[in-house]
């Protein structure tokens with residue numbers, strides 16, 4: 001596991017965007033695993049800049065997002081589908097139909113999970129971008145006695161809903177469930193880029209990288225992967 005610490009969040013964003021640009025240059029038809037949350041927004045901004053300057057193209061790429069809220073339609077303001085359009089897809093040359101997110105509004109959620117896993121098996125992720133939840137979640141894999149390997153439905157922890165309530169009018173509007181890629185699917189990626197910013201994540205990133213490998217901190221399972229790069233800003237990395 002390689003850990004890189006950046007003085008300025010913007011330097012981190014540029015470094016991460018450049019890693020994706022290099023991956024796409026080397027293999028234009030790469031499958032990219034993408035994440036939502038506030039952490040990757042700056043990275044997506046750099047990717048858009050690079051695309052506009054002709055330094056990055058998604059023309060032959062495929063993307064899979066980690067997760068989606070159950071019960072929000074793709075055009076709901078706070079759906080992750082809408083987030084991805086707003087922060088990346090609407091601004092770059094990724095062909096329509098090549099961006100995949102789990103569908104949180106289908107009647108048969110179990111079939112959707114199986115379908116997502118089947119697509120991931122057919123197009124394995126080359127490089128997976130990950131943020132980190134305050135409780136150590138990755139995607140929406142919440143701490144638990146057991147974790148599930150494949151795509152599945154999760155009950156969101158109150159703390160996770162509280163953390164995400166800032167994007168909704170009130171916590172009551174935050175969905176109680178999500179559909180997420182499992183930790184097993186995440187660990188199948190060829191390479192993983194974990195990005196962590198802010199003083200409030202310093203404790204959990206230390207636990208994830210240097211603490212015991214435990215399902216009670218899903219991100220700690222990343223310690224078992226052969227090709228993980230962790231990018232932290234100075235505040236998040238201060239205990240490492």
Ligand SMILES: N[C@@H]1[C@@H](O)[C@H](O)[C@@H](COP(=O)(O)O)O[C@@H]1O
Nearest residue numbers: 036037038039131132133139140
């Ligand atoms: N499901 C997402 C995660 O994929 C994200 O990494 C995490 C941290 O979000 P943020 O980057 O806003 O702190 O929480 C959300 O709930």
